[in-house]
Amino acid sequence: MPRWLLIANQNTYWIIGLALALMLSAGLFLPRRDLGADRWKVWAATLGVAAIGFGLLELASPWLLKVDGAVTNALHVPALARMGLPAPILIILSLLLLDLLSYATHLMSHQIPWLWRLHKVHHSDTGFDATTALLHHPLESLVITAIQLFVLSVLGLPLIEIVLYGLLVNLHNPFVHSNIRLPEQVDRVLRWFIVTPDMHRVHHSARMDEGNSNFGMLFPWWDWLCRSYRADMAEGQKTGQLGLPGDARAEQPGFVQVLLMPAKAGSRRVQR
């Protein structure tokens, strides 16, 4: 979800739009799976929900930043940006910390029941293409942004590194959700450094054990270290069922159903 750059840079929308168009086209020319003919219905619902999410974040951002500024002042925590670290070390350290924070909030979204109610919207897509990157409940975007901003204000990370991470995530997110078929060797080499579509598709599996793996956002290393890495789907990338665990819906939820989804107990929470 492109939460990061929204706060820091209004050019976010261009970056997201461009990356989305590129990855959707790549998925159409080199498809990994057959996504069905009525995919446009899913796109319509996803874009509607995403528009509300962006609007809500735009409205809430000044307030969130104000609260976080007050928290930073009250805590008197020494800012990482003012520790006099050499620039390359600061950049690498910041990117690693930001990505670890993404991993942790994603893991929390699967472990804490009320967060899972919001996050399960993202997992409700039984297909998987670049637009899935935008499928998040507006309240989830707001809550996760608030949590991440709070942690960032405590750590005192430099704004420029946050913008850089936001740029990388917004370019990478449509790629990692894309329906693109990468050559096996390319995927194998790439996933040493970044999360690949095949690796993240495992996380969108309807099987609980597979859906409870590969939480990483940009880098795959946290999943290795925390032993949540899973190389592949038992049923295979082309035929393994995607979506919510135990959910045997024949049809994708529409715009209103997606918005109301957190209110329904519905699908089981992913558990460890």
Ligand SMILES: [Zn+2]
């Ligand atoms: Zn997830």
